[in-house]
Amino acid sequence: MTRSDGATGQTTRADLDEWVAQIAALARPDHIHWVTGSPAERQQLIDVMLEAGTIEQLNPELRPDSYVARSDANDVARVESRTFICSENQRDAGPTNNWADPDEMRSTLGGLFTESMRGRTMYVIPFLMGPEGSPVTRAGVEITDSPYVVMSMGMMTRSGRQALDVIESGVEWVKAVHSVGAPLEKGEADVPWPCNPVKYITHFTDSREIWSFGSAYGGNALLGKKAFALRIASVMARDEGWLAEHMMLIRVTSPEGHVKHIAAAFPSACGKTNFAMLQPTIPGWTVETIGDDIVWMWVDEDGRLRAINPETGFFGVAPGTSEQSNPVAMQTMFGHTVFTNVAVTDDNDVWWEGMTKEKPAHLIDWLGNDWTPESPDPAAHPNSRFTVSIAQCPTTSPDWNNPEGVVIDAIVFGGRRRTTMPLVVEARSWQHGVYLGATMASERTAAGEGTVGELTRDPFAMAPFTGYHVGDHWAHWLNIGERLAAGGHAPHIFHVNWFRRGDDGRFLWLGFGDNIRVVDWIVKRLEGVVGASASPIGSLPLREDLNVDGLSFHGDDLTELLTVDPTVISGDALSAQSVLETAGDRTPPALWEENAETLRLCAAELS
Ligand code: OXD
Ligand code: MN
Secondary structure: OEEOOOOOOOOOOHHHHHHHHHHHHHHOOOEEEEOOOOHHHHHHHHHHHHHHOOEEEOOOOOOOOOEEEOOOOOOOOOOHHHEEEOOOOHHHHOOOOEEOOHHHHHHHHHHHHOOOOOOOEEEEEEEEEOOOOOOOOEEEEEEEOOHHHHHHHHHHOEEOHHHHHHHHOOOOEEEEEEEOOOOOOOOOOOOOOOOOOOOEEEEEOOOOEEEEEOOOOHHHHOOHHHHHHHHHHHHHHHHHOOEEEOEEEEEEEOOOOOEEEEEEEOOOOOOHHHHHOOOOOOOOOEEEEEEOOOEEEEEOOOOOEEEEOOOOEEEEEOOOOOOOOOHHHHHHOOOOOEEEOOEEEOOOOEEOOOOOOOOOOOEEOOOOOEEOOOOOOOOOOOOOEEEEEHHHOOOEOOOOOOOOOEEOOEEEEEOOOOOOOOOEEEOOOHHHHHHHHHOOEEEOOOOOOOOOOOEEEOHHHOOOOOOOOHHHHHHHHHHHHHHHHHHOOOOEEEEEOOOOEOOOOOEOOOOHHHHHHHHHHHHHHHHOOOOOEEEOOEEEOOHHHOOOOOOOOOOOHHHHHHOOOHHHHHHHHHHHHHHHHHOHHHOOHHHHHHHHHHHHHHHHHHO
């Protein structure tokens, strides 16, 4: 075995060197490459992938230094059914995770990884989640046999030499091993997207280790993202007293100069990226992007909630992204972007459903086939993605990389709800806000498995991502709230719904840039300058306080958006009991109290 970069391969961390040697002895790659993160190395990866057909270069005049990858047709999304939490104690995984016995899983993985990298290069990627110097920043090392993963991790994390320097300074680091599971016999030709029908995405939460086999797609393979920054980090956060959450993070500045930071949790493919890049339709507002998918938060010495985005890039859902819905995302991906499973136009640029009103007359679809508007299937896969660095985003906040993070003023929960939930509501208290987060529901999207459109409860938008017992996650949020209350600085909690529909299926709210009108109300509430009307699920805007200047509404749409029906809310609260029951005796009694209070308030309104 030789190292392709010719260096000696030794770091000053014997534990790291030993681990790399051990994985190499198991997986038997042909080469080992220590990732430095240099531009020359990036070009080398691109050349390797162009040669293998994993990526194709897009028209450099239209989209410089950008590429399209087409995955295997069966490797297109996160595989929750193949995702396992291997905690020593089964109860720690809780009812929302697949649990597997760690010893049994180690033996299964030992078999699968034996010689799994034969014929391939094994890349060693040191990486940091979070800016260097932040109290919650953590290090990891991902071993992978996929150059696509290396290139993506290069955009999504601080990887290479900088991270290795931090690891060599003596910090703890998380072990993450990934193989596409497609060894090559001598002389055997490779396929453009090697993967294996057998997939395992496993998390050893006690020893803080990740092992992923068989997939090269997104969160299954870019292990800094869901596996580390959410599943493993949520366990670290539980043990160390902080929060790792599935949230976007923005700074908003009002025309009066009030600066606030808002963290918002929505399930996958429900608009976090659009919210993070919101272009305000009310003059005088600015929105700066800090993160679009993951937020790590801690209580600072003054008892305030501070937050960072641990990532450095976007792995955004392409379909639906357009100059109208998200012009900032469109500008961000002007070049230096990797697209996966999108369609390609005749002039060799990208296209996906919703990008333009008019569909192109001819495309190459995500499977590599000819496509015309008459074709029955979408041209881009519904979970097709763009991967791009946050540094390219024109609205990125100068503080996105600040190790001190930003102070959170408001936390927002939301999902896709055709009915029931109003445009915006403010929780009565932190405890009530935790109840709203624990019981939040959304219609399924293509980002995971399952039937698209089906309503599911997705506590804190973390159902696929909390690495421990869901009931303990709720209790942890309540504990954090107590610490914040002691300092007198707890953020206010809100719930929003951009997706309410009329009987004919039309959206009642315009969404996108007009969501600033909801932000405007949230900031007025934080400033204490507007009242609200009490409802069984919290405080609703008074109609005169929601700035709808310049908008026109069909019939009673605005009233419908700003009111709740106690009969419907009471039905929803009864259905929410199922999610509280799921966590059994680990459901904090405070959440049952909030459910009972909701039902009591509904009954009072109905009597
Ligand atoms: C993501 C997801 O990729 O949530 O961010 O699926
Ligand atoms: Mn996500």
